Every structure is written in C-alpha cells, then in structure tokens.
Amino acid sequence: MTTVHAPVVEARGLAGGYAGRAVWSGADFTVDHGEFVAVLGPNGAGKSTLLKMLLGLLPPLAGELSVLGSSPRRGSPHIGYLPQARNLDAAVAFRGVDLVGLGLDGHRWGFRVPTRPRRDLLDSVTEALDAVGASGYAGRKVGEMSGGERQRIMLAQALVSKPRLLLLDEPFANLDVRHQSVMAAVVAEIAVEQSLSVVLVAHDINPLRRVVDRVCYLAGGGVAIGTPDEVVTGPVLSRLYGGPVEVLTDSRGRRFVVGLEEETAHPHGATRARILEGAVG
Amino acid sequence: MNFAARHLLASAGPVSSFSWNLLADLRQMLGYAFMRNAFEAGAVVAVVAGVVGYFVVLRRTAFAAHALSHIGFAGAAGAVAVGVIPLWGLLAFCLTSGAVIGGLGQRLRERDTVIGIVLAFALGLGALFISLYNGNSNEAISILFGEILGVSSGDLLLTLVIGLITLAMVATLYRPLLFTSVDEDVAEARRVPVRMVSVLFMMTVALAVAISVQVVGVLLIFGLMVTPAAVAERVSRSPGQAMLVGVVVALGSTWLGLAISWYFAYPVSFFIITISFVAYVVVRVASWAKERAVRAPAVA
Numbered sequence: 001m002t003t004v005h006a007p008v009v010e011a012r013g014l015a016g017g018y019a020g021r022a023v024w025s026g027a028d029f030t031v032d033h034g035e036f037v038a039v040l041g042p043n044g045a046g047k048s049t050l051l052k053m054l055l056g057l058l059p060p061l062a063g064e065l066s067v068l069g070s071s072p073r074r075g076s077p078h079i080g081y082l083p084q085a086r087n088l089d090a091a092v093a094f095r096g097v098d099l100v101g102l103g104l105d106g107h108r109w110g111f112r113v114p115t116r117p118r119r120d121l122l123d124s125v126t127e128a129l130d131a132v133g134a135s136g137y138a139g140r141k142v143g144e145m146s147g148g149e150r151q152r153i154m155l156a157q158a159l160v161s162k163p164r165l166l167l168l169d170e171p172f173a174n175l176d177v178r179h180q181s182v183m184a185a186v187v188a189e190i191a192v193e194q195s196l197s198v199v200l201v202a203h204d205i206n207p208l209r210r211v212v213d214r215v216c217y218l219a220g221g222g223v224a225i226g227t228p229d230e231v232v233t234g235p236v237l238s239r240l241y242g243g244p245v246e247v248l249t250d251s252r253g254r255r256f257v258v259g260l261e262e263e264t265a266h267p268h269g270a271t272r273a274r275i276l277e278g279a280v281g
Numbered sequence: 282m283n284f285a286a287r288h289l290l291a292s293a294g295p296v297s298s299f300s301w302n303l304l305a306d307l308r309q310m311l312g313y314a315f316m317r318n319a320f321e322a323g324a325v326v327a328v329v330a331g332v333v334g335y336f337v338v339l340r341r342t343a344f345a346a347h348a349l350s351h352i353g354f355a356g357a358a359g360a361v362a363v364g365v366i367p368l369w370g371l372l373a374f375c376l377t378s379g380a381v382i383g384g385l386g387q388r389l390r391e392r393d394t395v396i397g398i399v400l401a402f403a404l405g406l407g408a409l410f411i412s413l414y415n416g417n418s419n420e421a422i423s424i425l426f427g428e429i430l431g432v433s434s435g436d437l438l439l440t441l442v443i444g445l446i447t448l449a450m451v452a453t454l455y456r457p458l459l460f461t462s463v464d465e466d467v468a469e470a471r472r473v474p475v476r477m478v479s480v481l482f483m484m485t486v487a488l489a490v491a492i493s494v495q496v497v498g499v500l501l502i503f504g505l506m507v508t509p510a511a512v513a514e515r516v517s518r519s520p521g522q523a524m525l526v527g528v529v530v531a532l533g534s535t536w537l538g539l540a541i542s543w544y545f546a547y548p549v550s551f552f553i554i555t556i557s558f559v560a561y562v563v564v565r566v567a568s569w570a571k572e573r574a575v576r577a578p579a580v581a
Contacts, residue, residue, distance in 0.1 A: 055470045075472025083466035092339060093514045093523035094463055106460035107471045109453055141518055142463070157467065 005033035006069060008165050008197040009054065013063035016049045022061050023049055027223040029216060031165075036191055036198045038208045040232075041218035047201045048084070050218070051167050054199065055081060068164060075107070080158030080196075082168045085151065088143045096138035096145070096153040100125045103157035128160040129153075131190055148179040152186070159190065166191065168200040172207060180207035187211070205232055206254045232257065299544050310543050315430055319549075322432045323535035325444040326496045326505065331528030332451055333489040334510030335520065336482065340462045343507045345382050345483065348396045349490045350502040352378045352403040357424045357494070358410035367424055368439060371494055374403070375487035383483030384476065427498035427550040429539070440492045447492075450485040458482055459520060496535065497550045504554035505531055508561050515564045530560055 007030035015025035023046035031037050039047045052058040053065060056072035065071065068078055080103075088094070104121055105112065112121070129135045134152040142150060151171055158166060168187065172180040188211035191198045202208060205215065205228055215231045217224045219240040224231045231237075232255050237245040241259065248256045300306055310316050337346050356374025357367035382396060411421045423431065432440070451458070457478045460468040469475050486506075493505050513526035538552035545552075 057470060074470065077471075079470075081467055081470045083464075083470075086464075086466075088463060089341075091511075091514050092463070093335070093517040093520060094339070094459075095518050098459070098519060099463065102456065102460045102464060103467070103471075106456050106464075106468060107473045108456055111452060111455035139518070157464075 007032050008035070008068060009199070010066045011063065012065075014053075014060055014065055015062040016046050016053055016058070017061050018049070018058075020061065022221070024218050024221050024223055025062065027063070027216075027225075029223070029225045031197050031199060034191070034195045034197060035213045036188060036211055037200070037214050037216055038205065038212045038228075039199060039201045039216045039218065040203070040205055045218040045220075047218055048169055050216075051081075051169050051199065051201060054165075054167055055079065077161045078164045080161065080163035080166045082151075082154050082158045082166075082171055084169045085147065085154075085174055088150075090141070090143040092141065092143045094142050096134060096140060096142055096149075096156075097125060097129070099142055099153055100128055100138065100156045100160050103128075103160040124160055124162075125156075128156040131159060131193070132156045132186060147174040148183065151175065151183060155183075155187070155190075159194075162194075164196060166196050166198045166200075168198065170201050170203070172202055172204070177207070180204075184208050184211050209253065209255070228255075306543070307540075310540070314434070315432070316539070316543070318432045318434060318437050319429045319539055320536060322437050322440050322492075323429060323496055323539060324532060325440050326493050327509075327531035327535045328528050329444045329447050329489045330493050330505040331509055331513070331526075331531040332448060332524050333486055334506045334527050334531070335513065335524045336451070336458060336462060337486060337506055338510040338514055339459075339520075340482075342483075342486070343503070344393060345396055346486050346490060346506050347503060348382070348400040348403075349375050349379055349483075349487055350494060350499045351400045351407075353487075353490055353494055354424055354499040355403040355406040355410065357499075358407040358414070358421065361420050361424075362410040362414045366436075367420075368436065368491060368495070371491040372443075372488070375491045376484055378403075379483040379485075379487030380480050383480035423498070424494065425498050425500050426548060427494065427496050427501065429496045429549050430542075432495060436495065440495065443488050443492050447485055447488045450481065450488070454478060454481055454485070497553055501550050501554050504550075504557050505535070508554075508557040509534065512557070512560050512564050515568055530557060534560070 009029075009031035011027050011029050013025075014027040015022045016027075017023040023044075039050055041047050049058060053060055054067055054072055056067075056074040056076070068076070101112075101121065104124055126135065129138045132152040132155045134149065134156055137145065137149055138153065138156075142153065145153065155168075155171070158168075166187070171183055171187070175183060184207045187198060187200065190196065200208070200212075205212075209228060212228060214226060215228050217231050217237070217240060219237070220242050222240050224236050224240055232247055234246050237247065237257060243259065246258045248258055250256070311320070337343055353371040353375045356370035356372070358370070359374070360367045360370025378399065385395060411418075414420065457468065457473045460471075460473055461475050461478050465475060489506065490502060493502055497505050509530035510523070510527045512530050513523040517523035517526050534553045534556040537556050538549055541552045542549040
C-alpha cells in the first residue's frame with residue numbers, strides 16, 4: 001500500500017441483536033479501505049442485524065462501532081445500501097431510472113425542478129447505470145424486469161450517490177447460480193474501479209470465493225473473521241456452531257458446509273449429514 | 282345541499298332529448314348554474330383523484346382509502362345530525378382517521394384487520410347519526426352515492442380550496458413519498474422520515490376522499506380514486522405519465538358521465554363509475570391481447 005487509510009469500519013467487542021437480546025457478541029474486526037468482506041452464516045444468525053448497525057438503524061448492544069471515522073448515523077451519503085429484494089407488482093408505473101434517481105435525491109422534499117442541477121443529476125444516474133451495465137433496460141418498468149436486472153438497477157441506486165462503503169443484503173437471493181457469479185463479479189469490478197469497501201451478506205461462499213478478501217462468519221452467537229481459507233474450515237465452524245461440522249471441497253474448489261447431527265439429537269435416526277449452507281453447483 | 286336539481290332530473294324523465302347538435306346541447310346544459318357547478322367541482326375532484334390515486338395504487342393502500350370514505354360517512358352523517366354541512370364532518374373524521382391509519386405503520390396484515398374493524402364501527406355510527414336526524418334518507422343516499430348535481434357555489438369554492446391544498450401536499454411530499462412507496466428500506470437508511478411521510482400521505486388521501494365523496498359518494502369512491510389510477514398504471518411507464526393519464530381518465534369519466542346524465546335521468550355516479558370501469562376493462566383486455574400476440578409466435 002502506498003497510502004495509509006484508516007479502516008472504513010472498526011468494531012471492538014461488538015454485540016448485536018434486537019430488544020436487548022444479543023444474537024451474537026464479541027466481534028472484533030475491521031473493514032479496510034477497498035476491502036471486500038462477505039458476511040456469512042445460517043438464517044437468524046444476525047447478518048442483517050450487522051448491516052442495520054452499520055447503517056445506524058440499530059444501536060450496538062455492547063462494544064464500539066465506528067463507520068467512516070464516526071459512530072454510525074442514519075442518512076450518510078457515503079454509504080450505499082442494497083436491501084433484500086422486495087417484489088414490486090409488474091404493473092407499477094415506475095422505471096429503473098426513476099429508482100436510481102431516488103438514490104440521489106429521494107430524501108429531498110418536493111419534486112425535481114428542471115434546472116441545471118437536474119442535468120448533473122441525470123449524468124450521475126447514467127454513470128451509475130453504465131457502471132452496472134443496466135443502461136439498456138433502465139427505461140423499462142421495474143416490475144417487468146427479471147430478478148437479475150432488478151438487482152443491477154438496485155445496485156446502480158446504491159452507487160449513484162458515489163459512496164465509499166457499499167452494504168449489500170443478500171443480493172444473490174432469487175438469482176440462479178450463473179447470475180449469482182455474474183453479480184458477484186460486477187460488484188467486485190466496481191469496488192476495484194471506484195475503490196469502494198464492500199460488506200456483502202450472503203448464504204453461500206461459493207459465488208464469492210474468487211472476489212472476497214475476508215469472510216465474517218456468524219453462527220451460534222459467535223463471530224469468526226479471516227480469509228475464506230482460514231474461516232470456512234471444519235475446526236473453526238465446529239467451534240462456532242458448537243457441534244461437529246465438516247467442510248467438503250469439490251473438484252472445482254467449491255466448499256460445502258455439512259453439519260453432522262449426532263444420534264442424541266435424533267434418537268431413532270442414524271447419524272445424518274445436513275448441508276448447513278445451501279450450496280448447489 | 283340543494284336537492285332541486287336532482288328532483289328536477291328525477292321527476293322530468295329525460296331532461297333533454299338528444300339533438301345531434303351537441304354544441305347547442307352543451308350551451309343549454311351549461312346555462313344552468315347547478316350543471317356549471319357540477320362540471321367545475323367534477324374537474325377539481327378528478328384532477329385530485331387522478332394524482333392522489335397514483336400513490337394509492339403504488340402503495341397498495343386502496344383498502345385504507347376505501348375505509349377512510351366509510352369513516353367519512355359517519356362524519357358526514359354526524360354533521361347532518363347536528364346541522365352542519367356534511368363536508369365539515371367528512372373532513373374532521375377523514376383527517377383524524379387518516380392520521381391514525383398512516384401512523385399504524387407498514388405491517389400490512391395487521392393493518393388490514395384494524396382498518397376493517399374501525400370501518401365497520403364507523404358505518405354503525407353513521408347509521409345511528411342518520412336515525413338521530415329523524416332519518417332523512419335523501420341525505421344518507423346523497424352521502425353514500427354522491428350528489429354532484431347538488432353542489433352549491435359555496436361548496437364549489439370549498440372544494441377548490443381543499444383540492445389545491447391536496448395538490449400542494451402531494452407536491453411537497455413528492456420525492457420522499459415515491460421513495461418510501463417503492464423502496465422503504467433504502468429510504469429509511471437515507472434518513473427519510475418514513476412514518477411522518479406515511480401519516481401526511483394518509484391525511485392527503487383523507488382530503489381527496491372528502492371532496493370526492495360529493496361526486497361519487499362514500500360507496501363508489503374506488504371509481505374515482507382507484508380505477509383511473511389502475512388504468513393509468515397499465516398504460517404508463519413513469520410516475521408523471523401515470524398521474525397525467527389518471528387525471529385524464531378521471532376527468533373524462535366525470536365530465537362524460539355528467540353529460541350523459543343530462544339526457545338520461547339515472548344517477549350521475551352510475552355513469553361516472555361505469556365509464557371508468559369500461560376504461561379499465563378495455564385496458565386489461567388490450568394488454569392481455571398484446572401479451573398473447575407476443576407469445577403466440579413462440580408457441581407456434
């Protein structure tokens with residue numbers, strides 16, 4: 001590194017959860033300038049909770065958290081956010097460009113007045129759409145787009161305010177495996193181009209394997225952080241889950257996390273393997 | 282309210298026979314003050330309903346709008362019972378309940394149940410108020426089905442003022458309202474006051490409902506607030522376009538309905554609702570046919 005940047009995110013002894021009840025605790029980690037971090041873990045492990053804390057929508061239950069040099073505050077234009085996908089009725093009269101434009105000035109009162117700043121605004125929208133490769137269909141209704149197309153529009157919306165930190169909540173949900181990898185590549189490419197730090201919540205490490213720098217694995221109330229090779233391993237995950245877990249690697253390097261349920265859990269069954277991460281090839 | 286007009290229409294059968302000289306007919310029609318008031322009030326209400334309707338449809342709050350009008354019924358009936366003009370009762374009840382519904386938040390299923398419960402209670406209250414007024418059923422029917430031909434000059438002015446306030450509120454809320462409608466999570470993260478926007482929007486709907494009730498009545502509010510917007514949604518791509526088309530459909534139904542009622546002595550609201558309904562059916566059939574035409578080559 002030629003220049004020294006302060007960490008974009010810094011957490012010390014951080015605990016997260018709702019209504020005073022911790023879902024996970026004891027998290028110490030940093031996200032460095034330009035770093036791509038994947039947050040993994042089973043359902044209900046508190047992955048989205050972590051994102052909401054970074055956005056300033058939830059306070060930390062314990063510990064310290066700093067985002068871009070200060071405690072997280074709602075409404076920072078330096079943070080781009082792509083939430084979990086919601087369905088929009090196909091008929092809704094709302095175009096991709098309208099959605100991206102809201103990312104820039106949707107928080108302002110009144111309507112957009114056609115003046116000079118509007119021209120600059122349209123430039124930013126076009127730029128963001130080009131960056132994600134969605135210019136070709138941004139004039140269509142959002143409700144008529146495929147899941148992958150809509151995710152790119154949402155990504156453009158998150159990028160349009162030129163953020164320094166990008167937070168993505170399950171951007172691969174509802175995408176088939178090919179589109180998952182494409183989306184991961186698009187995010188990684190943009191992150192490098194715009195020297196963005198990325199925190200991406202996902203279920204499955206495989207589409208991200210080639211693009212992430214580090215993994216933050218949440219399970220069983222604990223947190224493990226490190227490179228995928230350090231974290232997505234049998235011993236580390238067994239300790240997190242508090243039970244025997246194996247990580248299988250296939251011929252193409254994809255990893256599958258498999259939990260071994262002991263006879264004690266199912267008195268009438270034999271030992272069974274259960275795939276903890278939904279990973280299909 | 283002025284019942285002379287309705288009685289005039291109801292007693293005389295066809296008020297005017299169709300002459301093929303539409304211009305002369307129109308001149309004759311507009312020679313009556315009650316018809317001029319009706320056209321003008323109808324125009325104000327159609328513009329407001331077309332614009333507000335876009336957001337009602339976008340936010341999937343049609344049921345809430347429907348409930349507001351029923352709650353308004355209790356207010357209007359209460360106003361009649363205490364000898365005030367119904368519009369004041371409508372405004373008071375709609376605005377209060379609009380604020381409450383808007384504040385309830387986005388947990389939709391719970392909201393549907395709560396709204397339904399309040400709606401039923403409001404209708405019951407309305408029935409009580411009507412009977413307290415010694416049961417003038419004319420008044421009840423005009424609240425339920427609209428009385429656009431009974432709009433006085435004073436009503437017209439009040440309608441215009443409320444209509445302008447409604448449009449000003451939409452203009453002020455415009456971007457945050459769109460943002461919270463299509464993308465609430467991001468809007469919240471970007472510091473948009475989601476709850477406040479929701480409350481202010483439902484109060485805007487309340488104002489729009491209150492003035493629309495004069496035209497189509499409590500029971501047929503859907504025909505002006507929802508149907509034109511639903512037509513517009515299908516044929517438009519952008520919000521601005523959808524609002525414009527919604528206004529055109531609402532205005533077309535209202536004015537055409539009024540004009541037809543000049544020749545046939547049936548309720549104006551029936552004609553207005555029927556025209557907007559036909560527009561909706563036409564658009565649905567057209568888009569279905571278009572889809573089929575697109576798919577057909579692939580099948581063959």
